[in-house]
Amino acid sequence: MGSKKIGIALITIVLSILAASAKPERAAASGGMLVGMYDPSQSFIAPDRSFAAFHNLRVQVLRMDMLWGQIVATTRPTNPADPKDPAYNWGPYDDFVKNAAKNNIQVLFTIYGTPHWAGAVKPNRAPARMLYLRQFATAAAKRYSGTFKLEDGTTLPAVRKWMAWNEPNSPVFLRPQWKVVGRRNIPIAAKTYAQICTSVWAGVHSTHLQETVACGGTDPHGNNRARSSRPSIAPLTFLSALKRYGLSGKHFDVYAHHPYYSRPTESPSTPPKSKTAVTLGNINVLIGLLTKLYGPKKLWITEYGYQTRPPDPHFGVSWAKQAKYLSQAFSIARRNPRIGLMTWFLLRDEKRLAGWQSGLETYGGKKKPAYYAFRRLPH
Numbered sequence: 001m002g003s004k005k006i007g008i009a010l011i012t013i014v015l016s017i018l019a020a021s022a023k024p025e026r027a028a029a030s031g032g033m034l035v036g037m038y039d040p041s042q043s044f045i046a047p048d049r050s051f052a053a054f055h056n057l058r059v060q061v062l063r064m065d066m067l068w069g070q071i072v073a074t075t076r077p078t079n080p081a082d083p084k085d086p087a088y089n090w091g092p093y094d095d096f097v098k099n100a101a102k103n104n105i106q107v108l109f110t111i112y113g114t115p116h117w118a119g120a121v122k123p124n125r126a127p128a129r130m131l132y133l134r135q136f137a138t139a140a141a142k143r144y145s146g147t148f149k150l151e152d153g154t155t156l157p158a159v160r161k162w163m164a165w166n167e168p169n170s171p172v173f174l175r176p177q178w179k180v181v182g183r184r185n186i187p188i189a190a191k192t193y194a195q196i197c198t199s200v201w202a203g204v205h206s207t208h209l210q211e212t213v214a215c216g217g218t219d220p221h222g223n224n225r226a227r228s229s230r231p232s233i234a235p236l237t238f239l240s241a242l243k244r245y246g247l248s249g250k251h252f253d254v255y256a257h258h259p260y261y262s263r264p265t266e267s268p269s270t271p272p273k274s275k276t277a278v279t280l281g282n283i284n285v286l287i288g289l290l291t292k293l294y295g296p297k298k299l300w301i302t303e304y305g306y307q308t309r310p311p312d313p314h315f316g317v318s319w320a321k322q323a324k325y326l327s328q329a330f331s332i333a334r335r336n337p338r339i340g341l342m343t344w345f346l347l348r349d350e351k352r353l354a355g356w357q358s359g360l361e362t363y364g365g366k367k368k369p370a371y372y373a374f375r376r377l378p379h
Contacts, residue, residue, distance in 0.1 A: 033334045035377050036061035036108065036343035038303055039359075044092060047099055053347060055103045057360070057375050061161065062100055063108040063302055063343050066093060068136055069115025069123050076117040080135035083143035090143060094156060097144060101157035108161040108302070108343075109144070110217065111137055111200055112173070124173050126192045130199040137162075137203025145207050160211050163256060163302060164200035167219040168193040169233040177233055178226035185226035187233050190241030197242075198251045214300050215242075215252035220260050221277050234276035239289055249294040254340065258303040259283050264317050268329040280304070280329055287338050300341040301333060305358030308368060311349065312357040322358075323369035330377050344374060 037059045042050040054062065066072065073080075077087035093109075100107050111133075114120035119128025127133050142148060146158025168174040168189055179188040197215035204211050222234035233241070235257060259280040262272045271281040278286045280301075287299055306325050309316030317325065326344065333342045349359035360371040 034060045034341045036341055038063035038343045039346040040065045042347050051099050051103050059105055061106045061108055066109045066111050067113045069113045073115050081138040083139040097157045107159045109159055110163040110166055112166050124175050130195045134199040134203040137200045138206045141204040141207045162204050163214040163217055164197045166217050169222050169238040170219040177231045180226050187241045190238050191245040194242050194245045194247040201251045212253045214254045214256040217256040217302050220279050235278045236289055243293045254298040254300050255290050256300040256302040264315055268325050268332055298340040299338050302343050303345045305345040307357040311353055319368050323373040326370045326373045
């Protein structure tokens with residue numbers, strides 16, 4: 001959630017070249033609600049250890065950030081829709097999908113982060129032309145189509161799940177959020193994101209395969225205060241604005257959200273006190289609005305977790321409660337026929353206390369009770 005996750009993203013950027021290789025196998029398939037995990041650093045830092053844990057935990061889907069400007073395309077490609085363009089560095093992601101396939105785990109790639117050459121001062125700005133993003137999504141989908149061959153003759157495994165950006169209703173991941181025009185406050189991030197979503201969807205589906213592209217991936221909170229020091233957009237406001245700014249239901253396949261708790265005193269079923277928040281405790285409010293605007297589309301929970309105390313003395317819960325709440329949260333989601341995927345964040349705690357501490361393991365590798373609760377989840 002927000003700035004605390006930036007530390008993990010930065011680790012991923014720096015250490016991505018350490019990804020391990022593995023022999024490619026097939027991708028997994030499963031009916032019902034899929035059980036996923038999202039740890040954007042451990043899969044790269046320690047792939048052997050991490051994938052052994054993912055396998056033991058019976059993870060069905062692994063979410064991973066595909067950092068457009070920080071890893072894959074730090075320089076402008078000559079043929080941006082061609083995955084063979086020499087400007088692209090796919091190596092860490094090739095290894096990731098091969099490791100996932102070896103362990104019979106599906107992959108969900110989140111395309112995020114605009115490169116400097118595309119007109120962005122920072123990764124959380126939109127590209128100067130959405131064509132650049134669509135071309136990159138095309139190249140990525142081609143490479144992970146299931147038919148792309150490396151120079152050694154190896155065919156890369158297929159990736160059929162994609163997501164456009166991350167938490168676009170938060171200024172951490174997309175700026176600007178609001179535009180003040182006279183006395184009017186315009187949720188400009190929603191207008192920008194409608195174009196981002198459409199571009200990623202069009203690029204991925206240019207392969208004409210059976211991919212699923214998720215849009216949204218929204219933060220559960222938002223202050224709707226355009227003139228505050230850190231303006232953000234509430235998830236319901238954001239979804240409504242997407243429709244108003246022209247996002248067609250034809251241009252995304254599922255919607256995604258991150259329904260984290262607001263306070264450590266809240267269980268997964270506790271409705272939030274804030275009228276602008278959407279947590280797991282009031283997730284049907286979001287589903288109801290999604291139905292009103294776009295019909296019976298599925299919802300993916302692409303990020304969820306509870307931090308533990310220790311080590312987090314402020315936002316954490318006890319180790320026992322984390323395990324209890326993990327089981328409750330997945331049970332709530334599984335009973336909801338509209339939720340097709342739920343992803344836990346993350347496998348191992350960050351080293352920095354200022355980072356995120358919702359791991360199933362401590363930073364030192366000790367398994368918390370939640371590790372065993374996750375392993376027992378129905379599939």
